[in-house]
Amino acid sequence: MFSLKSYFKHSSVTILYGIFAVIIVGLSACQSPQQTAPQAPTNVPSTPSQSQANPPVTTPANLPSASADWKADGSITPGEYQNHQAFDDYEINWSNDDQYVYIGMKAKTMGWVAVGFGATTFMNNANIIQGYFSDGKVTVADQFSTGNFGPHNDVTSLGGTYAILDSGGSQTNGTTIIEFKRKLNPGDKFHPALVKGVNKIIWAYGGDNQYLIKHVSRGEGQITIQ
Numbered sequence: 001m002f003s004l005k006s007y008f009k010h011s012s013v014t015i016l017y018g019i020f021a022v023i024i025v026g027l028s029a030c031q032s033p034q035q036t037a038p039q040a041p042t043n044v045p046s047t048p049s050q051s052q053a054n055p056p057v058t059t060p061a062n063l064p065s066a067s068a069d070w071k072a073d074g075s076i077t078p079g080e081y082q083n084h085q086a087f088d089d090y091e092i093n094w095s096n097d098d099q100y101v102y103i104g105m106k107a108k109t110m111g112w113v114a115v116g117f118g119a120t121t122f123m124n125n126a127n128i129i130q131g132y133f134s135d136g137k138v139t140v141a142d143q144f145s146t147g148n149f150g151p152h153n154d155v156t157s158l159g160g161t162y163a164i165l166d167s168g169g170s171q172t173n174g175t176t177i178i179e180f181k182r183k184l185n186p187g188d189k190f191h192p193a194l195v196k197g198v199n200k201i202i203w204a205y206g207g208d209n210q211y212l213i214k215h216v217s218r219g220e221g222q223i224t225i226q
């Protein structure tokens with residue numbers, strides 16, 4: 001028979017069991033972080049692997065590796081440059097670190113190959129780097145254009161300082177390669193700074209080693225500095 005006394009007795013026991021169960025669950029819940037805490041060290045190695053997964057070129061600290069495999073030897077090898085852009089029979093490859101840009105130009109010609117930075121109108125105000133062979137010797141000229149269609153004379157003749165820090169080239173089987181290294185910002189008016197992001201370039205190549213004779217192909221483009 002139902003009795004109030006046995007009901008309360010039964011309920012108290014139930015409540016007591018309930019409280020006991022809550023305490024047990026609570027205790028085990030409190031312990032669980034301590035149990036997972038030792039796992040924390042096993043998570044630690046994941047930190048380096050996450051940063052390793054970051055694209056290396058976005059971290060300035062990693063940018064100097066741009067120059068690691070670079071050689072101004074007249075040969076453009078796979079992985080030597082981080083970027084590549086082709087315009088008809090002319091191509092430009094480039095990398096940069098926080099101070100320098102490394103350029104490799106290649107064109108289907110036995111003539112001169114050039115790139116210009118910072119042109120305002122046509123060729124005007126561009127720092128033009130023109131590479132050419134003469135008597136089997138490569139010259140990488142550092143020039144500045146003082147007019148829309150030249151003249152572009154050596155910066156030294158205009159009072160500037162030659163800013164090509166390393167260079168080289170090759171001519172084989174109808175292809176000319178010119179490689180050079182320049183500061184991103186050589187710091188004078190003949191060398192417009194290359195800045196982070198998109199930079200306009202002009203490019204051209206000539207038909208033979210008469211480097212004063214006009215291009216057979218020319219155009220505009222852009223390179224991105226990291």
Ligand code: HEM
Pocket residue numbers: 114115116122123128129130149150202203204211212213214215218219220
């Ligand atoms: C070697 C001596 C050079 C001479 C005598 C010369 C002369 C000229 C002349 C007369 C023009 C206008 C006619 C045309 O479109 O063909 C021109 C245009 C142009 N040149 Fe040169 N150039 C020389 C070198 C260069 C170099 C080294 C570059 C690039 C690095 C260059 C880039 C250009 C570009 C991009 C244009 C087209 C401008 C436009 O129409 O927007 N030139 N050049």
